[in-house]
Amino acid sequence: MSESRIFLSPPHMSGKEWKYLKEAFDTNWIAPLGPNVDAFEKEIAEKVGARGAVALSSGTAAIHLALSLLHIQKGDTVFCSTLTFVASANPILYQGAEPVFIDSEPVSWNMSPRALEKAFQASVIEGKLPKAVIVVNLYGQSSKMEEIIEICNRYEVPMIEDAAESLGTIYKGRASGTFGKFGIYSFNGNKILTTSGGGVLISDDVEELDKARFLATQARDPAPHYQHSTMGFNYRLSNLLAGVGRAQLEVLEERVAARRMIFETYKNKLNEFPDIHFMEELTDTHSNRWLSTFTINEGAGVKVKNILEALNRENIEARPVWKPLHLQPLFHKAKYFAHKKGEHIAESLFKTGICLPSGSSLTEVEQQRVIQCIKDVMVHFNSKRVDYKFLEYEV
Numbered sequence: 001m002s003e004s005r006i007f008l009s010p011p012h013m014s015g016k017e018w019k020y021l022k023e024a025f026d027t028n029w030i031a032p033l034g035p036n037v038d039a040f041e042k043e044i045a046e047k048v049g050a051r052g053a054v055a056l057s058s059g060t061a062a063i064h065l066a067l068s069l070l071h072i073q074k075g076d077t078v079f080c081s082t083l084t085f086v087a088s089a090n091p092i093l094y095q096g097a098e099p100v101f102i103d104s105e106p107v108s109w110n111m112s113p114r115a116l117e118k119a120f121q122a123s124v125i126e127g128k129l130p131k132a133v134i135v136v137n138l139y140g141q142s143s144k145m146e147e148i149i150e151i152c153n154r155y156e157v158p159m160i161e162d163a164a165e166s167l168g169t170i171y172k173g174r175a176s177g178t179f180g181k182f183g184i185y186s187f188n189g190n191k192i193l194t195t196s197g198g199g200v201l202i203s204d205d206v207e208e209l210d211k212a213r214f215l216a217t218q219a220r221d222p223a224p225h226y227q228h229s230t231m232g233f234n235y236r237l238s239n240l241l242a243g244v245g246r247a248q249l250e251v252l253e254e255r256v257a258a259r260r261m262i263f264e265t266y267k268n269k270l271n272e273f274p275d276i277h278f279m280e281e282l283t284d285t286h287s288n289r290w291l292s293t294f295t296i297n298e299g300a301g302v303k304v305k306n307i308l309e310a311l312n313r314e315n316i317e318a319r320p321v322w323k324p325l326h327l328q329p330l331f332h333k334a335k336y337f338a339h340k341k342g343e344h345i346a347e348s349l350f351k352t353g354i355c356l357p358s359g360s361s362l363t364e365v366e367q368q369r370v371i372q373c374i375k376d377v378m379v380h381f382n383s384k385r386v387d388y389k390f391l392e393y394e395v
């Protein structure tokens, strides 16, 4: 492997981060909190059109605080998208509650309103509604929010929007992440913007956000000595990293444009293969296209495994789509509702989906390497349909 590695979604610094870091060093605002944290919260809230934001150490911490603020506890259930990263659901376990997983629908790949409705109906029959619904927007694509909100409102259950992957996405004229009682963003190293590690909780309920700040700083009562009447956490973002976040926020629109361009290029260059289907864009949305993803026809000679192996041989990082959480050993006891009887959308996306290198710093030459490698493997498998290799991979 002579050529340099192409990563899935590496950090992309703008260069302006230094300015904020230097300011913090010059004024010795190194310790948690400080002017960058306040400014970062204000700037991100303004950018997405929320009334407030709390800067935190991770997106996972933001989900955990949202669940804490909604008083989710042992014995409660929480509905959650099944096709997602484990971080969406782990905080349900932190609270001692039980997740119930909801399948995807085929257009957005995100939560199926139909499966959600079925899950609610079952919970009514059981006499136990969930305490919250966590809706995830995967790979930058918004969920069908209008339908989902209508259902959640009808059952009067609050929604938490996990927009870790969809910062910068617009759905029906509004920023992704702003549709629930709470929304969360992640600034982990692989996200569209990064502070190396970090997260943000947003809401229009500023009182609840003040409570989140209180809980995130060890829940210190207002007393000159250290007094505590509630269990808290150490979840705040440092003033240094908030400075990095401020510089990153300035280039959000550029990053979205770059990722969208990368997606378009993949799509245009690979559309000669009818077995490849790129993720559609939901109508009335402008996705940030965090990761360019496509599926392979289940009946095609080439399998996900073949493409991933070929890319890996070329020193290119690519990944299967998230493994649905209801298939994870960790959640083997959890309930799950399918999109339709016998139609398990998340499972089939997992079997057939691939995420391609999509970082906003990906060069044209690098992208061409990825495209050429996929073309080669497609041609190889299609031209040798009855080749022994084909038979070997058919499981």
Ligand SMILES: *Cc1c(COP(=O)(O)O)cnc(C)c1O
Pocket: 057, 058, 059, 060, 061, 084, 085, 087, 088, 136, 162, 164, 165, 185, 186, 187, 188, 197, 198, 199
């Ligand atoms: C990255 C991610 C998270 C977690 O964010 P961290 O900042 O890494 O804790 C949560 N949900 C989804 C869908 C993610 O992709």
